Amino acid sequence: MKRVCYAVVFLLLLISCTGTPAMNTETPAPLAAAFAASSSAPNTIRITGPFTLSRNDLFPFTNKQEYLSVVLMSGKYSEDWNPGPLMGRNWEGEFQLQLTDEDGKVISSADLNRFFKEGLVFNSFFDIDFDDYNGDGNVDFTIGQYASSNGNLFKLFTLEKSGKIEELPIKGHQELLVSAAERYSVKLTKTKTGFSSTYYDNRIEKHVKQSFVWNGKSFIGTS
Numbered sequence: 001m002k003r004v005c006y007a008v009v010f011l012l013l014l015i016s017c018t019g020t021p022a023m024n025t026e027t028p029a030p031l032a033a034a035f036a037a038s039s040s041a042p043n044t045i046r047i048t049g050p051f052t053l054s055r056n057d058l059f060p061f062t063n064k065q066e067y068l069s070v071v072l073m074s075g076k077y078s079e080d081w082n083p084g085p086l087m088g089r090n091w092e093g094e095f096q097l098q099l100t101d102e103d104g105k106v107i108s109s110a111d112l113n114r115f116f117k118e119g120l121v122f123n124s125f126f127d128i129d130f131d132d133y134n135g136d137g138n139v140d141f142t143i144g145q146y147a148s149s150n151g152n153l154f155k156l157f158t159l160e161k162s163g164k165i166e167e168l169p170i171k172g173h174q175e176l177l178v179s180a181a182e183r184y185s186v187k188l189t190k191t192k193t194g195f196s197s198t199y200y201d202n203r204i205e206k207h208v209k210q211s212f213v214w215n216g217k218s219f220i221g222t223s
Contacts, residue, residue, distance in 0.1 A: 044076050052070070054185075065101065066100065070095060071095065071097075072122075073096055076091075089123055094113055095112040097143070099163050128143070132190075140157065140158045150199065156168040176197065193213040
Protein backbone atom coordinates (compact mmCIF):
# COMPACT_ATOMS: atom_id res chain seq x y z
CA MET A 1 0.00 0.00 0.00
CA LYS A 2 2.87 2.39 0.86
CA ARG A 3 4.42 1.74 -2.57
CA VAL A 4 1.15 2.73 -4.27
CA CYS A 5 0.94 5.98 -2.24
CA TYR A 6 4.57 6.85 -3.04
CA ALA A 7 3.86 6.25 -6.75
CA VAL A 8 0.85 8.56 -6.72
CA VAL A 9 2.82 11.33 -4.94
CA PHE A 10 5.72 10.96 -7.39
CA LEU A 11 3.33 11.17 -10.35
CA LEU A 12 1.73 14.35 -9.02
CA LEU A 13 5.15 15.97 -8.47
CA LEU A 14 6.20 15.00 -11.97
CA ILE A 15 3.11 16.64 -13.52
CA SER A 16 3.59 19.86 -11.53
CA CYS A 17 7.22 20.19 -12.62
CA THR A 18 6.73 19.65 -16.33
CA GLY A 19 5.04 23.07 -16.82
CA THR A 20 2.49 21.57 -19.17
CA PRO A 21 -0.57 23.87 -19.24
CA ALA A 22 -3.83 22.45 -18.08
CA MET A 23 -6.39 21.69 -20.76
CA ASN A 24 -9.06 24.40 -21.20
CA THR A 25 -12.42 22.67 -21.23
CA GLU A 26 -14.48 25.89 -21.51
CA THR A 27 -16.43 26.48 -24.73
CA PRO A 28 -14.99 29.45 -26.71
CA ALA A 29 -17.23 32.51 -26.83
CA PRO A 30 -18.98 33.12 -30.18
CA LEU A 31 -17.49 35.85 -32.40
CA ALA A 32 -20.50 38.11 -31.92
CA ALA A 33 -20.17 37.81 -28.15
CA ALA A 34 -16.49 38.72 -28.40
CA PHE A 35 -17.36 41.87 -30.36
CA ALA A 36 -20.01 42.81 -27.81
CA ALA A 37 -17.62 42.22 -24.92
CA SER A 38 -15.11 44.62 -26.46
CA SER A 39 -17.71 47.38 -26.85
CA SER A 40 -19.11 49.85 -24.37
CA ALA A 41 -22.57 48.24 -24.10
CA PRO A 42 -24.27 44.91 -24.75
CA ASN A 43 -25.34 44.22 -28.35
CA THR A 44 -22.95 46.93 -29.59
CA ILE A 45 -20.15 46.64 -32.14
CA ARG A 46 -17.53 49.33 -32.61
CA ILE A 47 -17.00 50.51 -36.20
CA THR A 48 -13.59 51.99 -36.94
CA GLY A 49 -13.67 51.98 -40.74
CA PRO A 50 -15.95 53.28 -43.50
CA PHE A 51 -19.41 51.67 -43.63
CA THR A 52 -21.79 52.76 -46.40
CA LEU A 53 -25.48 53.17 -45.55
CA SER A 54 -26.58 54.85 -48.78
CA ARG A 55 -24.95 54.68 -52.24
CA ASN A 56 -26.63 56.52 -55.10
CA ASP A 57 -25.89 56.55 -58.82
CA LEU A 58 -25.68 60.12 -60.14
CA PHE A 59 -25.46 59.27 -63.84
CA PRO A 60 -29.21 59.81 -64.50
CA PHE A 61 -28.85 63.35 -63.13
CA THR A 62 -25.33 64.46 -64.12
CA ASN A 63 -24.32 62.12 -66.98
CA LYS A 64 -21.20 61.31 -64.97
CA GLN A 65 -20.14 57.93 -63.62
CA GLU A 66 -20.21 59.18 -60.04
CA TYR A 67 -21.88 58.16 -56.80
CA LEU A 68 -23.07 60.08 -53.76
CA SER A 69 -22.95 58.12 -50.51
CA VAL A 70 -23.63 58.46 -46.80
CA VAL A 71 -20.74 56.76 -45.01
CA LEU A 72 -20.21 56.02 -41.31
CA MET A 73 -16.53 56.80 -40.70
CA SER A 74 -16.42 55.78 -37.04
CA GLY A 75 -19.02 54.92 -34.45
CA LYS A 76 -21.05 51.92 -33.42
CA TYR A 77 -23.70 49.48 -34.55
CA SER A 78 -26.33 48.25 -32.09
CA GLU A 79 -29.66 46.45 -32.03
CA ASP A 80 -32.71 47.24 -29.94
CA TRP A 81 -35.88 45.22 -30.60
CA ASN A 82 -38.02 46.95 -27.99
CA PRO A 83 -40.94 48.85 -29.58
CA GLY A 84 -39.99 52.45 -30.33
CA PRO A 85 -39.04 54.89 -33.12
CA LEU A 86 -35.53 53.43 -33.49
CA MET A 87 -36.50 49.81 -33.04
CA GLY A 88 -34.16 47.43 -34.88
CA ARG A 89 -30.67 48.05 -36.23
CA ASN A 90 -28.94 51.35 -35.52
CA TRP A 91 -25.77 53.02 -36.77
CA GLU A 92 -24.52 56.12 -34.98
CA GLY A 93 -21.32 58.14 -34.94
CA GLU A 94 -19.41 60.34 -37.39
CA PHE A 95 -20.84 60.39 -40.92
CA GLN A 96 -19.67 61.82 -44.25
CA LEU A 97 -21.33 62.67 -47.53
CA GLN A 98 -18.93 61.34 -50.16
CA LEU A 99 -18.76 61.90 -53.90
CA THR A 100 -16.83 59.06 -55.56
CA ASP A 101 -15.99 57.99 -59.09
CA GLU A 102 -16.79 54.58 -60.59
CA ASP A 103 -13.59 53.13 -59.09
CA GLY A 104 -14.53 54.25 -55.59
CA LYS A 105 -12.02 57.10 -55.42
CA VAL A 106 -13.28 59.96 -53.24
CA ILE A 107 -13.64 63.16 -55.28
CA SER A 108 -15.03 65.30 -52.45
CA SER A 109 -16.59 64.87 -49.03
CA ALA A 110 -18.42 66.80 -46.31
CA ASP A 111 -18.76 65.98 -42.62
CA LEU A 112 -22.49 65.42 -42.20
CA ASN A 113 -22.57 65.82 -38.41
CA ARG A 114 -21.58 69.48 -38.52
CA PHE A 115 -24.85 70.37 -40.24
CA PHE A 116 -27.01 68.91 -37.44
CA LYS A 117 -27.34 70.04 -33.81
CA GLU A 118 -27.81 66.53 -32.42
CA GLY A 119 -25.85 63.33 -32.94
CA LEU A 120 -26.81 61.32 -36.02
CA VAL A 121 -28.50 57.91 -35.93
CA PHE A 122 -29.66 55.88 -38.95
CA ASN A 123 -31.59 52.65 -38.43
CA SER A 124 -31.84 51.47 -42.05
CA PHE A 125 -30.21 51.63 -45.44
CA PHE A 126 -31.86 54.25 -47.68
CA ASP A 127 -31.83 55.95 -51.08
CA ILE A 128 -31.34 59.67 -51.60
CA ASP A 129 -33.97 61.55 -53.62
CA PHE A 130 -32.58 64.14 -56.06
CA ASP A 131 -33.99 67.18 -57.85
CA ASP A 132 -33.03 70.77 -58.73
CA TYR A 133 -35.13 72.97 -56.46
CA ASN A 134 -33.53 76.37 -57.14
CA GLY A 135 -33.13 76.02 -60.91
CA ASP A 136 -29.36 76.49 -61.05
CA GLY A 137 -28.69 73.19 -62.81
CA ASN A 138 -27.06 71.53 -59.80
CA VAL A 139 -28.33 68.40 -58.07
CA ASP A 140 -30.13 69.08 -54.78
CA PHE A 141 -31.13 66.56 -52.11
CA THR A 142 -32.35 66.19 -48.54
CA ILE A 143 -30.86 64.29 -45.61
CA GLY A 144 -32.99 63.85 -42.50
CA GLN A 145 -33.30 62.50 -39.00
CA TYR A 146 -36.20 61.21 -36.95
CA ALA A 147 -38.02 64.00 -35.06
CA SER A 148 -41.35 62.63 -33.82
CA SER A 149 -44.41 60.70 -34.94
CA ASN A 150 -45.49 63.91 -36.71
CA GLY A 151 -42.51 64.11 -39.03
CA ASN A 152 -38.77 64.18 -39.59
CA LEU A 153 -36.23 67.00 -39.73
CA PHE A 154 -34.39 67.53 -43.01
CA LYS A 155 -31.45 69.55 -44.26
CA LEU A 156 -31.30 70.60 -47.91
CA PHE A 157 -28.02 70.17 -49.78
CA THR A 158 -26.65 70.84 -53.24
CA LEU A 159 -23.90 69.18 -55.25
CA GLU A 160 -22.05 71.81 -57.24
CA LYS A 161 -20.56 71.03 -60.65
CA SER A 162 -17.10 71.30 -59.07
CA GLY A 163 -18.05 68.40 -56.78
CA LYS A 164 -18.37 70.53 -53.66
CA ILE A 165 -21.22 69.62 -51.31
CA GLU A 166 -22.96 72.56 -49.65
CA GLU A 167 -26.08 73.20 -47.57
CA LEU A 168 -28.82 75.25 -49.22
CA PRO A 169 -30.02 77.73 -46.58
CA ILE A 170 -33.73 78.10 -45.80
CA LYS A 171 -34.30 81.46 -44.13
CA GLY A 172 -35.84 81.12 -40.68
CA HIS A 173 -35.43 77.34 -40.61
CA GLN A 174 -32.44 75.48 -39.18
CA GLU A 175 -34.16 72.27 -40.28
CA LEU A 176 -37.25 71.56 -42.34
CA LEU A 177 -40.00 69.55 -40.64
CA VAL A 178 -41.72 67.26 -43.15
CA SER A 179 -44.45 64.69 -42.51
CA ALA A 180 -43.69 61.82 -44.86
CA ALA A 181 -43.04 58.10 -44.80
CA GLU A 182 -39.41 58.67 -45.79
CA ARG A 183 -37.18 59.25 -42.78
CA TYR A 184 -33.70 59.93 -44.14
CA SER A 185 -34.26 61.52 -47.55
CA VAL A 186 -37.50 62.90 -48.94
CA LYS A 187 -38.43 64.29 -52.34
CA LEU A 188 -39.92 67.75 -51.91
CA THR A 189 -42.71 69.02 -54.15
CA LYS A 190 -40.97 71.09 -56.79
CA THR A 191 -42.55 74.37 -57.87
CA LYS A 192 -41.66 76.86 -60.60
CA THR A 193 -39.43 78.93 -58.32
CA GLY A 194 -38.75 76.59 -55.40
CA PHE A 195 -40.50 73.83 -53.48
CA SER A 196 -43.25 73.07 -50.98
CA SER A 197 -43.77 70.49 -48.24
CA THR A 198 -46.26 69.66 -45.48
CA TYR A 199 -46.10 68.85 -41.80
CA TYR A 200 -48.66 67.97 -39.15
CA ASP A 201 -49.26 70.67 -36.52
CA ASN A 202 -50.54 69.29 -33.21
CA ARG A 203 -51.78 72.69 -32.07
CA ILE A 204 -54.36 72.98 -34.83
CA GLU A 205 -54.63 69.23 -35.48
CA LYS A 206 -54.15 69.47 -39.23
CA HIS A 207 -51.49 69.36 -41.93
CA VAL A 208 -49.83 72.66 -42.83
CA LYS A 209 -48.37 73.40 -46.24
CA GLN A 210 -45.22 75.50 -46.41
CA SER A 211 -43.82 76.96 -49.64
CA PHE A 212 -40.40 78.43 -50.37
CA VAL A 213 -38.89 80.36 -53.27
CA TRP A 214 -35.22 80.91 -54.19
CA ASN A 215 -34.00 84.52 -54.03
CA GLY A 216 -30.54 83.82 -55.41
CA LYS A 217 -28.91 83.19 -52.03
CA SER A 218 -31.42 81.26 -49.96
CA PHE A 219 -34.94 79.89 -49.89
CA ILE A 220 -37.50 82.17 -48.26
CA GLY A 221 -41.01 81.27 -47.12
CA THR A 222 -44.08 82.57 -48.90
CA SER A 223 -47.40 83.27 -47.22
